[in-house]
Amino acid sequence: MVLQSSDERDESRMTTFTPDTDIFCDEDMLRDDYQPNSITARETELDAYQTALQPVINGAQPRNIFLYGKTGVGKTAVSRYLLDQLQRDSTQYDDVDLSVVWLNCTNLSSSYQVAVNLVNELRPADDQISTTGYPQQRVFDLLYEELDAVGGTVLLVLDEIDHIGSDDEILYEIPRARSNDYLTETKPGVIGISNDFGFRDDLSPKVKDTLCEEEIHFAPYNAPELEAILGRRAEEALYDGAIGSGVLGLCAGIAAQDTGSARQALDLLYQAGELARATDHDRISETNVHDARSKLERSQIEHGMRELTRHGHLSLIAMLQLAIESTGPFRVRNIYPRYRTIAEQSNIDPLVRRRMHDHLADLAMLGILDRTARNEGRSGGQYYEYSFAVDLDLVTTVVSDFEGVSLPRRVSELVHSLE
């Protein structure tokens, strides 16, 4: 870590055309996929986790473990850290043969798909099976076959397992595969990682019994913990002196208040650093952090809008058109006809009102629209009112990139005026 005095640098800046500002020495350390080699502020969880994994070292049938906690509270990081350790330790014992299989279930909505992906995870890349077509039991059979071929103890880490929803068949099957004689060579263990506490209650009773032998809860980080984590990372990621006073505390404070997620805190610091660099400062200021925050919020919303389906886009444009013409809020009764018109002009078959309203509800859930329930009683009935929760200009900019839809006149006028 080399530190230039800021005076020296100011001088050099005056004499060169491209002033070189140094904020990051290794910015990768602030990315959320970076795997730290030590864990900060998760001692209790580590202890509990370690105890739960003890049977593996003893060569016994592993316990099933469930981790709960919001995103960015260290579930995955702790798991990686501990399982690496465990694998290293297990090589010391001849009779312990440990394999770990990771599967992120983010885009998997059923047990069937989890099973298929596990099989593919275990198979070589040139011998994958397709994600549809087989009967369910067939896929389970394939899975047992692959598992048994591995032998020893196999820990299946199912990250984001709550995405499979209520279809928890596979969580029931795997733990008992051995007692049902589907497996003879392999002792399987399931480690489920979930963002959603509610997932536990949605599990069918038979799964609860077997799977929830060990439950470890990860609480959101509080501000001091986040600051400790940031401090440790920043030490290596940023140059000394690149952090203005109060910056770490501010990042930690914002993140603690909002989500309690280390990821958010790290993102904030990283973005703030980028902003400082972009404005040729060699020190991150609190203003940078505040700006980073709104920038992150914007880009998250923007991403949400871009990822919508075609009809989501059409619904968004319909809302935008109304919002340009008059001040809201608007109800489905107003939005739907606009939506129909825009769809027809774009040569897309419009959806029925019922379905289109689902898309509006999606928009509200993503934080793009605000939704308020209204009830006007006998004469008016009850309905929802929608209005934009975000800047119209931002929406307009994003909307102008949509392909295959023709924008209403007022909307495209606004697009041009922004350019």
Next chain:
DNA sequence: GATCCACAGGAAATAGTGGCTT
């Protein structure tokens, strides 16, 4: 207190896609 508005949103049926099996 009964009525009734205007809609929300659940549930089941249907369409359509991609892929396996025989």
Next chain:
DNA sequence: AAGCCACTATTTCCTGTGGATC
């Protein structure tokens, strides 16, 4: 080629609801 299988997005049908009005 015909019959399955899983899955997603949608349509169709319908029941439920809170509160102003009768």
